[in-house]
Amino acid sequence: MNNDMLIRITRYYRALNRLRAIGLEKVFAHNLADAAGVSAAVVRKDFSLLEIHGQKRGGYEITDLIGRISSILGKGEPQNVIVVGCGRIGKALMHYSGFEPDGIRIVAGFDTDPIVYSDASHPVPVYPMSRLEEIVETLDTKVAIITVPEAAAADTAEKLMEAGVLGILNFSPITLKPRPAAPGEPCAVIHNINIALELEQIFYQLQFPEQRKQGQL
Amino acid sequence: MNNDMLIRITRYYRALNRLRAIGLEKVFAHNLADAAGVSAAVVRKDFSLLEIHGQKRGGYEITDLIGRISSILGKGEPQNVIVVGCGRIGKALMHYSGFEPDGIRIVAGFDTDPIVYSDASHPVPVYPMSRLEEIVETLDTKVAIITVPEAAAADTAEKLMEAGVLGILNFSPITLKPRPAAPGEPCAVIHNINIALELEQIFYQLQFPEQRKQGQL
Numbered sequence: 001m002n003n004d005m006l007i008r009i010t011r012y013y014r015a016l017n018r019l020r021a022i023g024l025e026k027v028f029a030h031n032l033a034d035a036a037g038v039s040a041a042v043v044r045k046d047f048s049l050l051e052i053h054g055q056k057r058g059g060y061e062i063t064d065l066i067g068r069i070s071s072i073l074g075k076g077e078p079q080n081v082i083v084v085g086c087g088r089i090g091k092a093l094m095h096y097s098g099f100e101p102d103g104i105r106i107v108a109g110f111d112t113d114p115i116v117y118s119d120a121s122h123p124v125p126v127y128p129m130s131r132l133e134e135i136v137e138t139l140d141t142k143v144a145i146i147t148v149p150e151a152a153a154a155d156t157a158e159k160l161m162e163a164g165v166l167g168i169l170n171f172s173p174i175t176l177k178p179r180p181a182a183p184g185e186p187c188a189v190i191h192n193i194n195i196a197l198e199l200e201q202i203f204y205q206l207q208f209p210e211q212r213k214q215g216q217l
Numbered sequence: 218m219n220n221d222m223l224i225r226i227t228r229y230y231r232a233l234n235r236l237r238a239i240g241l242e243k244v245f246a247h248n249l250a251d252a253a254g255v256s257a258a259v260v261r262k263d264f265s266l267l268e269i270h271g272q273k274r275g276g277y278e279i280t281d282l283i284g285r286i287s288s289i290l291g292k293g294e295p296q297n298v299i300v301v302g303c304g305r306i307g308k309a310l311m312h313y314s315g316f317e318p319d320g321i322r323i324v325a326g327f328d329t330d331p332i333v334y335s336d337a338s339h340p341v342p343v344y345p346m347s348r349l350e351e352i353v354e355t356l357d358t359k360v361a362i363i364t365v366p367e368a369a370a371a372d373t374a375e376k377l378m379e380a381g382v383l384g385i386l387n388f389s390p391i392t393l394k395p396r397p398a399a400p401g402e403p404c405a406v407i408h409n410i411n412i413a414l415e416l417e418q419i420f421y422q423l424q425f426p427e428q429r430k431q432g433q434l
Contacts, residue, residue: 003418010417011392037392037409073417074424081416088309093412095305098367098390102413143419150315167419169412173315175228175254189422191415192254195310195386196319198408199298200227200290201220202360202384205406207291 001049008046011036013069016062017101026059079104080141082165084156085148086111086126089171093145094123107139112152133163143167150174161188169193218266225263228253230286233279234318243276296321297358299382301373302365303328303343306388310362311340324356329369350380360384367391378405386410 001009015035019027029040029047036043047053047060052068054060081099083090086109094106109126111117117126127135135141144165148156153172160168161179168190170176175194181187218226232252236244246257246264253260264270264277269285271277298316300307303326311323326343328334334343344352352358361382365373370389377385378396385407387393392411398404 006418006421007414010414010421014390014414035392037394073421079416079420088312089306092305092309096412099413099416102417104413104416142423143416145416167423169415169419173231175252177254186423189419191419193410193412193415195313195410196316196321197224197227197231198386198410199296199316199321199360199362200319201223202386202406202408203296204223204227204290206359206384206403 005046005049008036008038008042009050009069009073012043012046013066013073014102016066016069020062020066021101025062027062027065028059029054079143080107080139081105082107082136082139082141082144083109084111084129084132084144084146084160085152086116086122087147087149090145090147091122093147106145107141108135110135129159132159136160136163136165141165143169146170146172146176148172157190171195173197222263222266225253225255225259226267226286226290229260229263230283230290231319233283233286237279237283238318242279244279244282245276246271296360297324297356298322299324299353299356299358299361300326301328301346301349301361301363301377302369302389303333303339304364304366307362307364308339310364323362324358325352327352346376349376353377353380353382358382360386363387363389363393365389374407388412390414 012032015032016027019031029043032043033040050072052065081104083093083106086094090109094109099106106124108124109122110129110132111126112129117128119126142165144160146153146156146168150172153170153174153176157168157170157176166186166188168176168188170190170192173194173196175192176190178188178190229249229252232249233244246260249260250257267289269282298321300310300323303311307326311326316323323341325341326339327346327349328343329346334345336343359382361377363370363373363385367389370387370391370393374385374387374393383403383405385393385405387407387409390411390413392409393407395405395407
């Protein structure tokens with residue numbers, strides 16, 4: 001499965017859970033197409049590649065589909081995430097309720113500032129960076145969100161990987177790359193979300209409309 | 218210029234501004250390669266496509282490069298952005314100082330909740346949604362960030378486009394698509410940032426390592 005397909009499958013999965021939550025039992029390719037921003041033909045092709053077949057009279061059983069996709073996506077394990085850097089964006093993510101329906105839980109925060117990690121008002125425990133390795137091991141967490149200032153991002157990523165974190169979602173404007181893995185060691189997965197860069201691309205695409213067709217990222 | 222190249226060029230541009238800020242005058246392809254997460258060969262190829270040539274003894278003048286790339290990216294105009302939905306994430310973005318070096322300014326916020334838009338502690342003015350059209354016209358803003366709850370996202374995007382906004386960066390978990398433009402009308406540019414989806418992809422790629430090569434988004 002390539003990355004584009006993975007994104008689509010994850011979108012179908014999200015949409016299916018929402019449709020089930022509002023009481024629907026059956027779904028059609030065009031419903032999922034709308035939710036994922038693709039055509040119904042793409043949905044049908046994806047399902048045929050995954051050997052998921054519809055019913056004779058058209059449509060798919062939602063519960064059945066959720067079960068199938070869930071096993072394809074390897075769901076079931078709790079998806080625990082830590083947030084490193086509890087400034088405004090980090091705090092907003094710790095409070096964000098939109099992760100829960102997707103089975104993602106923010107389980108702890110980390111910060112270097114004693115004022116931040118001594119503050120008891122956070123929705124999850126916040127620890128000093130010095131306890132990173134210990135807590136990551138205790139919570140058996142493999143994925144972290146980096147919301148530290150730009151200048152601290154590379155160092156934070158390094159510390160996370162040393163502590164055993166394998167997946168990083170980086171919100172700092174620095175582009176982080178996984179370091180090459182030693183033989184036999186697992187290689188880290190890093191996704192970078194650069195908000196300023198996204199905005200700049202939008203401005204660019206508005207200024208030069210010929211770029212727009214490629215612009216629906 | 219395709220989208221991948223645009224992303225790289227924007228990254229070079231950001232790195233160049235930072236290098237100039239710390240007093241450097243000259244830069245080499247491998248410096249920019251590190252900053253953009255690509256190889257030096259890619260940087261050289263991009264520059265050759267853009268007809269930017271290095272000096273005889275190697276390297277590029279930073280100020281010269283900034284000028285060239287800036288005109289390619291169509292910089293110069295102020296890049297004003299509004300934030301719609303002033304919850305935790307919206308507020309964090311209104312306070313975020315990382316946009317300024319890239320010439321991006323959050324100029325106003327919008328919310329439906331009187332408690333939010335009557336609160337005078339925001340770093341920029343926050344208006345009720347009912348004044349969207351008037352303020353967008355007054356400020357001549359073409360780009361908006363959507364940080365409203367999932368259920369309000371599609372409706373918010375519709376209102377923004379009716380008010381004349383052409384570019385949207387959507388943080389809600391709904392995938393928004395630009396509506397087809399009427400003949401002669403400009404088509405909107407929408408980028409979706411789905412944080413839960415990014416995390417799910419990371420978990421998936423960690424679980425199925427054969428996906429990782431394609432995973433460095």
